[in-house]
Amino acid sequence: MSTKIIVDSACDLPDEILDKYEIEVLPFNIHIDNQCYKDGIDIEVEELYAAMKEGKVPKTSQVSPEDFKRAFSRNAEAGNDCIYISFSAKLSGANQTGQLVAKEIRDKYKDVNIDIVDSKAGSVATGIIAYKAALLLEKGVSREKVIEKIKYWADHIEHIFMLDDLKPLVRGGRISKTKFFVGNILNIKPILCVKNGKIELLKKVRGTGRAISKMINYVKEKSYDLTEQLIGIAHADDLVQAEVLKEKIEELGGKIFCVEKIGSVLGVHLGIGGIGVFFLNEAEA
Incomplete structure (x- = not known):
């Protein structure tokens, strides 16, 4: 069987x-x-x-x-x-x-x-x-x-992702209106993660370049040996920034096994624009 x-x-x-x-x-x-x-x-x-x-x-x-x-x-x-x-x-x-x-x-x-x-x-x-x-x-x-x-x-799977706008997440009830309000007032790029299966706002950063740098810092903080695991990248119709993120992770020795467009289900709730990286935070016993 x-x-x-x-x-x-x-x-x-x-x-x-x-x-x-x-x-x-x-x-x-x-x-x-x-x-x-x-x-x-x-x-x-x-x-x-x-x-x-x-x-x-x-x-x-x-x-x-x-x-x-x-x-x-x-x-x-x-x-x-x-x-x-x-x-x-x-x-x-x-x-x-x-x-x-x-x-x-x-x-x-x-x-x-x-x-x-x-x-x-x-x-x-x-x-x-x-x-x-x-x-x-x-x-x-x-x-x-x-x-x-x-x-x-x-x-032990980690999601670190950046969006252009929190509005789709608020509309779908995946994040609070308070966090959306703060993000819009500051005109920032929200960086989010998933904790225990729920989406959480990690950081608010001005500008795409700074946001990607902050994402890389989170990857370095949260991951174990990047050379010894599968790392994936996804983007919401923003391949250019996904390739920038891929290059920066590869500079750290990371092995990217795929760069995928975020599918329809999450595309609806995340909106157009944005990138994410996925990896494990602990080596297997």
Whole structure:
């Protein structure tokens, strides 16, 4: 019996990695002008950003129970165990829905294991966790040990990101109006992180150059040996600044395994513009 890694579309990974390791992606729903689109199926991230540039205000909703049921049932019928690595449970109900559907499928297929693990993360941070899990499975590591590792990585994955504007986060309820007000008054670049699965404001910095320098300082403070781990970068339609960030991390000896555009789910809530870096803060035992 093989074990399949499943993620949702709040996870950002290069297509070649998803394809090589047969990582299945469950779609969140994107709502634009009273139309609902399945992320990555009915709408691509470039189309989402184009709509936002036109002034449209998209919304998201979690993976549907039907999509969970189809994915879990298909794998169960094929005799596959599943590990669903979810978008942060503090930011979405997808983890809880996955748990409810998994119980239903396990009751029907008694010999199949379906495990739901909260990545406490999103974007390339979840991607790093899923990729590392897939590498272990490829090496023949047991399902139980892989789940143990996923939980460890979820506790130690770092997100450091800079946005052009806090307005989308406030609109989506991901950050307080007070923090938004302060940011707008000062005309600053907010630097944020994720702590225990929730988005937190780290610092307010004037100017993109200073903000990137502050991000690099945080990377140096929070990471273990950058030469010995996977580091990912993501951007919200701002490849130029993402490449600047990549170059500065490489100057520290860091190995960047991907530079990805932030997908539709987080693009809706973060807005256009901004960059992020993702890494582990502690070496594995």
